[in-house]
Amino acid sequence: MISHVRGADTPPLLELTIGEALKRAARLWPDGEALVSAHQEVRLSWKALAEKAEALAAGFLALGLRPGERVGIWAPNCAEWTLTQFATAQAGLVLVNINPAYRLAELEYTLNKVEVRALVTAERFKTSDYVGMVETLAPEIATATPGNIRAARLPHLKAAVVIGAARPGWVAFDALAGMADAAARAALASIEAKLDRNDAINIQFTSGTTGLPKGATLSHRNILNNAAFVGAAMGLGEGDRLCIPVPLYHCFGMVMGNLACCVHGATMIYPSEGFDPLATLTTLERERCTGLHGVPTMFIAQLQHPQFARFDLSSMRTGIMAGAPCPIEVMRQVIDKMHIREIGIAYGMTETSPVSFQTAVDDPVERRVATVGRVQPHLEVKIVDANGEIVPRGTPGELCTKGYSVMLGYWNDEAKTADCIDADGFMHSGDLATLDAEGYCNIVGRIKDMVIRGGENIYPREVEEFLFRHPKIEDVSVVGVPDAKYGEELCAWIKLRAGESATPEEIAVFCKDQIAHCKIPRHIRFVDGFPMTVTGKIQKFEIRAAMIAELGLAEAKTA
Numbered sequence: 241m242i243s244h245v246r247g248a249d250t251p252p253l254l255e256l257t258i259g260e261a262l263k264r265a266a267r268l269w270p271d272g273e274a275l276v277s278a279h280q281e282v283r284l285s286w287k288a289l290a291e292k293a294e295a296l297a298a299g300f301l302a303l304g305l306r307p308g309e310r311v312g313i314w315a316p317n318c319a320e321w322t323l324t325q326f327a328t329a330q331a332g333l334v335l336v337n338i339n340p341a342y343r344l345a346e347l348e349y350t351l352n353k354v355e356v357r358a359l360v361t362a363e364r365f366k367t368s369d370y371v372g373m374v375e376t377l378a379p380e381i382a383t384a385t386p387g388n389i390r391a392a393r394l395p396h397l398k399a400a401v402v403i404g405a406a407r408p409g410w411v412a413f414d415a416l417a418g419m420a421d422a423a424a425r426a427a428l429a430s431i432e433a434k435l436d437r438n439d440a441i442n443i444q445f446t447s448g449t450t451g452l453p454k455g456a457t458l459s460h461r462n463i464l465n466n467a468a469f470v471g472a473a474m475g476l477g478e479g480d481r482l483c484i485p486v487p488l489y490h491c492f493g494m495v496m497g498n499l500a501c502c503v504h505g506a507t508m509i510y511p512s513e514g515f516d517p518l519a520t521l522t523t524l525e526r527e528r529c530t531g532l533h534g535v536p537t538m539f540i541a542q543l544q545h546p547q548f549a550r551f552d553l554s555s556m557r558t559g560i561m562a563g564a565p566c567p568i569e570v571m572r573q574v575i576d577k578m579h580i581r582e583i584g585i586a587y588g589m590t591e592t593s594p595v596s597f598q599t600a601v602d603d604p605v606e607r608r609v610a611t612v613g614r615v616q617p618h619l620e621v622k623i624v625d626a627n628g629e630i631v632p633r634g635t636p637g638e639l640c641t642k643g644y645s646v647m648l649g650y651w652n653d654e655a656k657t658a659d660c661i662d663a664d665g666f667m668h669s670g671d672l673a674t675l676d677a678e679g680y681c682n683i684v685g686r687i688k689d690m691v692i693r694g695g696e697n698i699y700p701r702e703v704e705e706f707l708f709r710h711p712k713i714e715d716v717s718v719v720g721v722p723d724a725k726y727g728e729e730l731c732a733w734i735k736l737r738a739g740e741s742a743t744p745e746e747i748a749v750f751c752k753d754q755i756a757h758c759k760i761p762r763h764i765r766f767v768d769g770f771p772m773t774v775t776g777k778i779q780k781f782e783i784r785a786a787m788i789a790e791l792g793l794a795e796a797k798t799a
Contacts, residue, residue: 241633243623243675247615253644254468254503257435257460259297259330261502266290269478269505276481276509277319278523284319286505289326296327298420298428303358303387303399303411307332307431310354310443313489314338314347314370315362316513320403320413321488322498324360329441329460332431336443336455337489340365340514341756345706346453348377348393354443354455354651355396360413363404365513371402371410381409437461440648444491446590452702455651456590463491466593466645467499469616471506473598474531474558474584478505482531482559485511485520485538486695491594496560496586497533506531517541521551528555532580535563535695537726539574548577558582558601563695571609587612587683591660591667593645596621597681611680619643621681622666623673636684639673640666689780691720691728696758698730700780703759707732710750712740717770718761719784722793731787732761733770742766763787 256264265274270287284292305311311333313324328335336354338347351359361370375381378391378400386409387399399411406412420428437460445453476482484497501508511523515534521542524532539561542548556579561571566585574580582601585608588594599613607613615621622630623637631637646667649657661667672684691698700718707716715735720728736742744764751760771782787793 241677242630243633243635243637244630245615245621245675245679247617247619247643249618251472251617253461253465253618255437255461256464257329257432257437257439258326258441258464258499258502259432259435261464261499262286262290262293262326262330265502265505272478272505273481273507274501275319275322276507276527277317278510278527279512279519280319282319289323292417293323293326293330294425294428295417295420296323297330298424299416299418300327300331300333300358301427301431302419302421302424303401303416305331305333305358305399307435308334308440309357310334310336312336312338312351312356312359313361314340314342314359315403316340316365317484317488317493317510318362318403318513319510320360320362322508325488325494325498330432331428332435332439332441334440334443334457337445337494339445339489339756340368340487341758343368343754343756344373344376345754346756347373349452350445351377351394351397353453356394357396358399358401359397360401361403363402371407374400384409386411435460437464442494443651444489444590446697446699452705453699454653454656457648457651458593459648462593462645462647463495464499464503465618466595466616467495468503469618470496470560470586470595470598471500471504473600473613473616474500474560475582475601476500476504476506476531476558480504480506480531480558481509481527481529481555482506482533483509483511483520483524483527483529484533485515486533486535486563487514491588491590492533492535492560492562495593496562496595515541517545518547521545521548521553524553524556525551530555530557532556532559532578534559534561536561536566536570537694539578540570543570543573543577553579556580558584560584560586560598562586562588563692566609568609571605575605584608585612587681588645589667589669589671591647592641592669593647596639596641596645607680611676611682613681614679615681616645619645620666621675623675628662633675633677636672636674639669639671639681639683641669642666689719691730693720693723693728693730693758694726698759700730703730703732703755703761706751706755706759707734707747710747712736712742714738715770717778717780717783719780719787721763721784721787721791723762729762730759731763731765731783733765733767733783735767735769763791
């Protein structure tokens, strides 16, 4: 028996654009609660959400944007993020998700890589002054006519929209809908009539060990259908209230959260801008939530919160735990103490919209803690060896996915697209997996060097390339090492240039405010050289083993 499975061919795929899906929701559940942003005290019905999104879409067109152009969204979880998600889709604009933790170098690279024409940004988040950072890269904004920016370092950016009060050169988010005159609305109607469900509509940045982040480009059909099947597998339906503390910039939030609710008539609920265990618990009780998404560290933080016992979570039923291996004991506590008896596990990658495998609500607990479930409908998966041959059941190999969920490609990068999507249309994941006789999948390792820290995917090569900018560094190798709290932490082995000296603190300061905090190596060691193969490749597994021994660490025991 070979490691090759096909998902069910029913129910049929949705042949809708995201805008059509939102209008469908407004028709089916006009007065049903669509969105609750608890920290903003915002509540919108499906009818109101659809009306606001349509006005915003026309406002984007009035700003001078045209179908196919890219609009960046740089903000924490908020109602404006979701309105932008639906509005750009209606106007045929390509939404570019920007990680709220990005610093200057990452922001500049992202905006220029996909030629972002308009940027929607929050004023600030946590310690990040978003407006200040944007104006550091484009000081020309302050003296520009709104919608007519000409910046040397951001040559493609023409409009900057701030979620908050207007300021010189910026357009206030709340003013955009007011720009939607009759001409803009007529233009929107014309555009919507021509939109194709296979059009590119979303770019999410991801990368491997080969270099800088790549823009995974996804269509309406990709993400809307994935949302439909994810929601169906978790039993999502009208009346469900899904708490979404995971970030909207990632597929987990915007697809498995927002779009799944849109397709199935459930309510999207945001407890806070960024994950906060107390805010999440408070919202679960106050809003009588029935579902909850999160990575294992989020569930752990809630279970271990000093006030956990005082919350009434009896309304809970379903949800998804994904983004990192799930410890067996955590799963049992989520079921027993949080009452999420139908909690499931999902596996996928951004390039496959994202989910390929998911457990079912009626799967035994043992299956839900030891596997990532079975293949989703309308997808085909094979597990292959280094020669591309399908391996027998139970034998580890690389997981490859084919079907509607496979991305259109990496934005403006045919070579890297061809490296990942083979001639038969299979997306190669870089993950090692096995399939058992019943078709359940188990992820056993990663071919790529990707590190998963608290659910955040971190790519060592990206961190290495940034550290290479330091004038004292000759060579560097970054690996992940086990960590009790985050699952993994980054470790950097650094070889300095001859005659140079440095301290770990100096390296950390160099990284601060330039790359996301989670990408700054926790452990820094200065070395004279690296363990190498005969062909000159650094043996990262030996670095990892050496650090585990030095730090007295142990591999986390997970399902």
